[in-house]
Amino acid sequence: MTQRLLSLWDEQQSAYVAHRENRFTAVLDVLSLGSDDPHVLDLACGPGALTQRVLAALPRATVTAVDYDPVLLGVARGALLPYGDRVRIVEADLISAGWPSLIGPGPVDAVVSSTALHWLSPDQLLAVYQDAAALLRPGGVLMNADHLRFDNRSPTLLDLSNRHDERTQRNGFAAGALDYTAWYDEAGRDPSLAALLPEREKRFADRPPQPLAPLDFHLAALRTAGFAETGTIWQYLDDYVVFARR
Numbered sequence: 001m002t003q004r005l006l007s008l009w010d011e012q013q014s015a016y017v018a019h020r021e022n023r024f025t026a027v028l029d030v031l032s033l034g035s036d037d038p039h040v041l042d043l044a045c046g047p048g049a050l051t052q053r054v055l056a057a058l059p060r061a062t063v064t065a066v067d068y069d070p071v072l073l074g075v076a077r078g079a080l081l082p083y084g085d086r087v088r089i090v091e092a093d094l095i096s097a098g099w100p101s102l103i104g105p106g107p108v109d110a111v112v113s114s115t116a117l118h119w120l121s122p123d124q125l126l127a128v129y130q131d132a133a134a135l136l137r138p139g140g141v142l143m144n145a146d147h148l149r150f151d152n153r154s155p156t157l158l159d160l161s162n163r164h165d166e167r168t169q170r171n172g173f174a175a176g177a178l179d180y181t182a183w184y185d186e187a188g189r190d191p192s193l194a195a196l197l198p199e200r201e202k203r204f205a206d207r208p209p210q211p212l213a214p215l216d217f218h219l220a221a222l223r224t225a226g227f228a229e230t231g232t233i234w235q236y237l238d239d240y241v242v243f244a245r246r
């Protein structure tokens with residue numbers, strides 16, 4: 001059941017994020033050019049999509065996967081079971097002060113995240129980047145794959161990106177992908193996940209949509225957080241993989 005929900009999640013996310021697999025490939029390529037046994041921290045891992053790809057692509061990697069949604073964590077726990085003690089799943093709210101103390105022991109070699117940190121306000125994002133810098137070993141890398149919208153300085157790119165998003169969604173749903181709400185309805189058909197839905201509602205009830213944090217904000221925030229080198233390793237319209245090295 002959890003493997004099926006992870007596949008349905010991947011289809012659903014790919015209907016919102018154009019070329020989602022290419023973003024993952026860029027992250028995996030950079031990871032694989034480092035050590036072959038990295039300890040990777042996946043921030044806001046959801047049901048384990050990126051974690052699963054890291055564990056499959058790098059057979060000696062270990063991953064600590066963090067999220068705050070009990071339903072998605074329930075799926076991750078089941079779907080990642082075949083990886084045994086190579087994966088540790090941590091339930092934590094990234095906007096709470098204490099979450100970094102739940103990671104470890106020891107520094108991490110890479111921090112990754114996918115389609116998630118746009119849930120944070122700009123000040124919360126800066127704090128998470130500071131926490132990530134503190135958890136990384138010197139030379140460790142951070143890669144944040146996310147949808148970073150253009151603002152009104154780039155009206156043509158904003159319009160093109162919005163229209164491309166609409167087309168991606170139209171095509172994805174026409175091909176049978178579930179939308180976000182329908183995916184949770186599907187998860188709720190499993191009684192043990194259904195029991196977690198009210199707690200999920202409660203945890204995310206007070207999370208309003210956040211102001212824009214365009215690419216230049218991310219790069220400045222990463223430098224402010226103490227990263228020595230910042231840039232991008234992948235872009236398609238307003239989807240990026242932002243890169244930073246400690």
Ligand SMILES: C[S@@+](CC[C@H](N)C(=O)[O-])C[C@H]1O[C@@H](n2cnc3c(N)ncnc32)[C@H](O)[C@@H]1O
Nearest residue numbers: 044045046049067068069093094095114116119
């Ligand atoms: C669209 S999902 C992406 C999941 C996964 N990374 C992927 O690419 O498929 C966004 C994730 O961010 C998580 N999230 C949002 N705010 C969070 C917070 N404050 N702490 C931990 N996780 C959070 C949600 O629970 C959800 O799993």
